[in-house]
Amino acid sequence: MIKDTAQRLLEELQSQFSQTDQLIPKRELHLMLQSALARLDLVTREEFDAQTEVLQRTRQKLETLEQALAELESKA
Structure with a gap:
């Protein structure tokens, strides 16, 4: 490269x-x-794209966890 x-x-x-x-x-x-x-x-383009995908999945998991936490807090 x-x-x-x-x-x-x-x-x-x-x-x-x-x-x-x-x-x-x-x-x-x-x-x-x-x-x-x-x-x-x-970094190569492939490495950059792979890390972008990992970051996107991590953000989605974080949003899911934040929603679940908000639901738990509202029930408490």
């Missing part, structure tokens, strides 16, 4: 700055981008 993102960023930089090759060699720029991205706390 990081390698792909670094490659896409490198391609975007090269398209925006045609003289990038003269300023910083392509390999060095690619390594710098990979290093910078590796330090970020990134």
